[in-house]
Amino acid sequence: MTRIGPWFRVPVCAAVLSLAAAGCGGAPPFAAAAPPPGDPAAGKRVYVRCIGCHSPARNRTGPRHCGLFGRLSGTVPGFDYSAAMKKAAITWNAETLDWFLLDPMEAIPGTSMTFAGVKDARERRNLIAYLATLDADSQACRSVAAKLRKEG
Amino acid sequence: MKPNNASEHALLIETAQDSRRRFLRQAGTATFSGIAVALLGGCTITRAAGTSTASDADDAVAKDVRILNTAVAAEYEAIAAYQVGAESGLLKPQVLKVALNFQSQHKQHAEALASAVRKLGGEAADPKTHYNFPVDKLKSQEDVLQFAAGLERGAVSAYVGAIPLFDHRELSGAAASILADEAMHWAVLRHALGLDPVPQAFYS
Numbered sequence: 001m002t003r004i005g006p007w008f009r010v011p012v013c014a015a016v017l018s019l020a021a022a023g024c025g026g027a028p029p030f031a032a033a034a035p036p037p038g039d040p041a042a043g044k045r046v047y048v049r050c051i052g053c054h055s056p057a058r059n060r061t062g063p064r065h066c067g068l069f070g071r072l073s074g075t076v077p078g079f080d081y082s083a084a085m086k087k088a089a090i091t092w093n094a095e096t097l098d099w100f101l102l103d104p105m106e107a108i109p110g111t112s113m114t115f116a117g118v119k120d121a122r123e124r125r126n127l128i129a130y131l132a133t134l135d136a137d138s139q140a141c142r143s144v145a146a147k148l149r150k151e152g
Numbered sequence: 153m154k155p156n157n158a159s160e161h162a163l164l165i166e167t168a169q170d171s172r173r174r175f176l177r178q179a180g181t182a183t184f185s186g187i188a189v190a191l192l193g194g195c196t197i198t199r200a201a202g203t204s205t206a207s208d209a210d211d212a213v214a215k216d217v218r219i220l221n222t223a224v225a226a227e228y229e230a231i232a233a234y235q236v237g238a239e240s241g242l243l244k245p246q247v248l249k250v251a252l253n254f255q256s257q258h259k260q261h262a263e264a265l266a267s268a269v270r271k272l273g274g275e276a277a278d279p280k281t282h283y284n285f286p287v288d289k290l291k292s293q294e295d296v297l298q299f300a301a302g303l304e305r306g307a308v309s310a311y312v313g314a315i316p317l318f319d320h321r322e323l324s325g326a327a328a329s330i331l332a333d334e335a336m337h338w339a340v341l342r343h344a345l346g347l348d349p350v351p352q353a354f355y356s
Binding site for chain 2: 048049050051052053058059060061082105110111112113114115116117
């Protein structure tokens with residue numbers, strides 16, 4: 001299947017109506033490298049809801065978020081994940097995050113991220129755009145940047 | 153809670169009896185804090201409607217244990233964070249007193265939550281041996297207060313996100329009462345920082 005972003009979903013779905021069940025209703029896989037369509041500054045404000053358990057650069061009650069994009073679920077060194085999260089083996093990108101963050105416990109039954117989720121689609125989009133900024137070049141991740149580069 | 157129809161009443165009796173068998177095997181000599189007695193103790197633990205079979209009940213218990221344990225972990229972090237603040241030497245005596253009081257309340261939260269885990273037959277999470285707090289960034293009383301305020305703000309969202317998930321409604325009530333306390337911590341810390349203590353009407 002072509003790897004396309006959700007902002008192309010409407011025209012693509014129109015073109016492949018016969019595949020509606022696989023495409024339009026559900027969620028096409030997302031190109032990991034594509035920048036997610038959202039406002040990272042607005043997303044940073046949504047991220048306030050995550051800071052009870054997460055921080056970009058440190059493992060806390062939840063794992064650190066620096067380097068999240070492109071990472072396999074359950075793989076931050078030194079964090080004690082649930083068996084469910086490790087088994088899920090999901091590569092985090094805009095698409096998989098959108099699905100997970102809507103309702104984490106429904107998406108991955110058995111996860112220890114016991115949080116109701118971010119129900120508003122626009123808030124999720126912005127939040128994901130912010131999470132995407134947490135790469136080795138970002139200021140919030142500078143302290144772990146060397147480690148991130150080593151981990152690839 | 154008043155049942156408003158016959159079938160709900162039957163369900164409550166059934167779940168109360170089931171609760172007693174299932175969850176209260178270890179209830180006994182331990183002393184619980186007021187909140188634990190009132191909300192997490194005795195046969196008041198009843199499940200929300202919709203979980204009537206034994207395996208559903210097991211799933212529901214396991215889920216509630218997970219929710220409680222994530223909260224226990226976050227409370228332990230807060231206790232450790234206030235310890236760092238208290239030992240920093242940066243807090244004025246009056247502020248230190250307030251910080252230690254908040255810390256003691258977090259300890260009570262952790263104890264109440266952990267005792268609820270045990271009542272459900274689970275194993276309570278332990279504190280971490282090491283927390284990577286950004287201690288190098290704590291250089292003044294204001295830094296410490298800001299750090300604590302961030303944790304309390306995060307805790308408010310974490311409880312908001314946990315409360316709807318419990319299968320046992322009493323646990324939602326207990327978590328709400330903890331949320332109320334931690335929201336007050338946040339407001340007091342903001343006030344001490346010279347910020348609007350209560351900047352909004354709603355928090356998610």
